[in-house]
Amino acid sequence: MKIKTFKVERWMNDYEDEAVYNLGETCIDSLTIRELLEIGGYEPDKFMSELAETRLTYSHIFGSPEFKSGVAELYENIEPHQVLPCHGATGANAMVLETLIEPTDNMISVMPTYQQHYSIPEAIGAEVRILQLTEENDYLPDIEELKKLADENTKMITVNNPNNPTGSWIPIESMKEIAEVAKSVDAYLLCDEVYRGIAEDESYMYSVTDLYEKAISVGSMSKIFSLAGLRMGWIATRDEYALNECMERRDYNTISCGVIDDKLASIALANRDKIFARNRQILNNNRAILDKWVNETPGVHYKKPVAGTTALVYYDKNIPSYELCVRLIKEKGLLFTPGSAFEMEGAVRIGYAFDSKLLKQGLNIFAEFLAEL
Numbered sequence: 001m002k003i004k005t006f007k008v009e010r011w012m013n014d015y016e017d018e019a020v021y022n023l024g025e026t027c028i029d030s031l032t033i034r035e036l037l038e039i040g041g042y043e044p045d046k047f048m049s050e051l052a053e054t055r056l057t058y059s060h061i062f063g064s065p066e067f068k069s070g071v072a073e074l075y076e077n078i079e080p081h082q083v084l085p086c087h088g089a090t091g092a093n094a095m096v097l098e099t100l101i102e103p104t105d106n107m108i109s110v111m112p113t114y115q116q117h118y119s120i121p122e123a124i125g126a127e128v129r130i131l132q133l134t135e136e137n138d139y140l141p142d143i144e145e146l147k148k149l150a151d152e153n154t155k156m157i158t159v160n161n162p163n164n165p166t167g168s169w170i171p172i173e174s175m176k177e178i179a180e181v182a183k184s185v186d187a188y189l190l191c192d193e194v195y196r197g198i199a200e201d202e203s204y205m206y207s208v209t210d211l212y213e214k215a216i217s218v219g220s221m222s223k224i225f226s227l228a229g230l231r232m233g234w235i236a237t238r239d240e241y242a243l244n245e246c247m248e249r250r251d252y253n254t255i256s257c258g259v260i261d262d263k264l265a266s267i268a269l270a271n272r273d274k275i276f277a278r279n280r281q282i283l284n285n286n287r288a289i290l291d292k293w294v295n296e297t298p299g300v301h302y303k304k305p306v307a308g309t310t311a312l313v314y315y316d317k318n319i320p321s322y323e324l325c326v327r328l329i330k331e332k333g334l335l336f337t338p339g340s341a342f343e344m345e346g347a348v349r350i351g352y353a354f355d356s357k358l359l360k361q362g363l364n365i366f367a368e369f370l371a372e373l
C-alpha cells in the first residue's frame with residue numbers, strides 16, 4: 001500500500017534535533033519518569049528496584065485492568081472492556097481507519113487535521129471528501145457543508161477535537177449536529193481526541209462517545225498527560241462491531257503494548273487530576289504569552305486557540321511557509337512547523353505548551369526575523 005509522505009512528521013524528523021527554541025513541540029512539557037513517580041507518591045529508587053523484577057512477558061494482551069479502567073474514567077459512557085490500547089494515538093487512528101475503510105467507500109475529513117485522517121483512507125483507495133475549516137468560521141466545521149458532502153456511501157466522518165493545528169474546540173451542540181449527519185447516513189464518527197481533557201475553565205470536556213453509538217474516540221498519553229515517550233494510546237467506542245474488528249486486526253500489527261509503558265501510564269491515569277492541574281497552568285500561562293505577542297506584533301494575526309497546545313499564526317510576508325521555516329531553523333535555531341504541512345499556506349503552527357521563557361525568546365526571534373525580511 002503506497003502512502004503519501006506524512007508532512008508534519010517528516011518535518012519534525014528532519015529538523016527537530018537542530019532546534020534551540022523548539023516551538024514545533026505539541027506535547028505539554030513532557031515529564032521525566034522521576035517526576036511522574038513523585039506525582040504518584042512513589043519513592044523513585046524503590047519503584048525502580050521493584051520494576052527490575054517485572055517479567056517482560058506480553059502480559060495483559062488487551063491492557064492491564066488498571067490502564068483500561070483509568071482510561072474508561074476519562075469518559076462518561078465507556079466501560080473498561082470498550083477500551084483498546086494501541087501504540088499511541090497514531091496506532092489507534094491507523095487501526096480504526098485501516099480496519100473500517102474500504103476502497104469502495106467515501107469518507108469525510110476536516111482539513112486541517114492530523115494527516116493520517118485523510119492520507120490513510122486515500123492510500124486504501126477510498127474517496128476522501130474534505131470539509132475545509134476556515135479562520136472566518138473560527139475553524140469550526142460548517143454543518144451545512146458537511147450535509148452536502150455526506151451520502152449513503154459515506155463510511156466515516158473524522159474530526160479532530162481540540163484541533164491540531166488551530167486550537168479550535170467544537171461546542172457540544174455543533175458536535176451533536178455532526179453526529180446527526182453521521183447517523184443520517186449510518187456512518188462512523190471518528191474523533192481524534194488526543195488534546196481533550198484540559199479546558200481553560202476546568203469544565204468536563206465531552207467526548208464524541210457521549211453523543212453517538214457509532215462514535216469512536218482516539219486518545220493517548222502523549223499530549224495532555226505529557227508522556228509521549230510511553231507510546232500508549234487507545235480506541236474507545238461503544239460500537240461492538242468496530243471494536244471487535246479492530247481487535248482482530250490488532251493481532252496482526254500490535255499484539256500488546258509494552259508492560260512498562262502500561263504500568264507508568266496507569267500511574268498517570270490514577271493521578272490525572274494532579275497532572276492536569278500542572279498542565280492547565282502551563283497552557284493558560286503560555287496561551288496568554290502567545291496572545292499578547294500576536295496582538296503586539298505587526299504583520300501577524302491568528303484566531304486565538306481555545307484548547308489544545310498549538311495555534312496557526314499567519315504572517316504577511318510573501319514567502320512560502322516551508323521556506324520560511326527552513327530559514328528560521330537554519331539561521332536562528334527556531335523550530336516552527338510550516339502551515340503547508342497542514343495544507344494551510346502563509347501560516348506557521350506554533351506549539352506553545354512548554355517552557356515559557358523559551359516561548360518568549362522564540363517569539364521575539366520570529367518578530368525580529370519578520371521585521372528584517
Ligand SMILES: Cc1ncc(COP(=O)(O)O)c(C=O)c1O
Nearest residue numbers: 088089090114164194220222233
Ligand atoms: C491530532 C493528533 N493525533 C494523533 C497524534 C499522535 O499522537 P501519539 O503520540 O499518541 O501517537 C498527534 C501528534 O501530534 C496529533 O496531533
